[in-house]
Amino acid sequence: METMRERFFDVTADLLDADPRVALVLADISAASFAAAAERHPDRVINVGIREQLLIGAAGGLALTGLRPIAHTFASFLVERPFEQVKLDLVHQGVGAVLVSAAGSYDWPAGGRTHMSPGDVALLDTLPGWTVHVPGHPDEAETLLRHAAADGDRNVYVRLSAHQNAEAVPVEPGRFTTVRRGSGGVVLAVGPMLDAVLAATEGLDVTVLYAATVRPFDAAGLRAALGDRPDVVLVEPYLAGTSANEAHEALADRPHRVLALGVPREEHRHYGSIPEHLAAYGLDAASLRERIATFLW
């Protein structure tokens, strides 16, 4: 099965061919997959080596000259390690880049905590102006990557995971999509969490919304989906509660309840597989059904 990251290789090579403003900055991760693109565009495919402060700083410099940089590595090393560069070399300079991560929260459980970055979206929430896409399928990743590259000079984070849904949702960047309609509250599934949420809510009278873009948060979409029952369950594939504040703000004018599910803050010192980790976090379909049903009934 094709991964979102593999689609990113193809789409980015295509963007480099089509748009002379696009430049790609790498820090060794995925460099081999861009060898052909680098041969075609030696001045716009730049591998700085294992230097993540420079990865973001160089992206900022490229943007200062008018290019549209795409910077890529694992989420831990793209957002967490060079976070001050993200804050200063992009946002504070008033320039934009597309940051495309892989590995996310739990993609390589055997790699342990050093390669887990469940706090990446929450960190970006401390900065102004970020668009955050969390696709759940390679087709969605392609749509959102192409949208990000063409999204003016905005700062855009595209979070690609090895965890994905069986089918793509026809997503509109920035809008939540209604996947199932019900009257007993709303479950908002983010990116790769959709399949488990659909299985967990089978037979329950709830609306399932799908978000492949979480920032900006589609408050209007959430409000429109709620009906008379202002109860919301968030199911996010990163730090639990990351979007809770957005949901509360969207519903600030009415009494409401929010249950925010996601990856726990506590370190989880186990290796193993993605399914084992999702089960341990309470994010597999069986755990989700119990937690959602308890909250909504």
Add this chain to the structure above:
Amino acid sequence: MTTNAINPSTAAPRFEDLPGLMGLMTGDEKHGPAATSTLDALWVLYDRVLRVTPATAEAQDRDRFLLSKGHGPMAYYAVLAAKGFIDPEVLPSFGAYDSPLGHHPDRTLIPGVEIASGSLGHGLPLGVGTALGLRAQGLTDPAVWVLVGDAEFDEGSNHEAVAFAGAYGLERLHVVVIDNSSATHGWQGGIAARFAAEGWSAETVDGRDHEALHAACTAAHPGRPRVVVARVEPKNS
């Protein structure tokens, strides 16, 4: 306070005008070595090396000067005022709420300022990206200059940039290191050796000697980035 030190519309600015301009910010025409450690290099660059003027401050083929060491920017603002980028009348507002002139510069508030700085170790990586971006657009002529301090060089991000730029042969990248011996643990063997080891063209000069600075900043360095280490009085002397 002297306010008639310069009138750019009628007279060519001189190095001797700069203390008066700095005085508009500090209320004092006498400045210690730390406040003026960058002054001579900044003047030589803007007066004789950089191909950028207020009229070409947005031109895509201009030379870029990135002040990485954003602390103590009075000398920088004074040079920008002398060269017409900043109206000298703005200088007394230095640090005030509505002033464009902060204690660290903000590129979005001051014409001709290429980067917002203050946190150390950001200018060199930004300079690497700028040089790469110009090259990718076929602009092989504009030079990129970054000014860093010897204590700022402690920051590891500089070393990422120095090693990469040397290996990449980023010829249009230039660095001036103002070395006033302020790095807590010093640099054994000198700072220039750090750059030279990574393949840079490197020279150390007297940072108060304008002719030496000019010669070092205009020397040819085919295929390699260039560093000029400008040694000035120790910060605590």
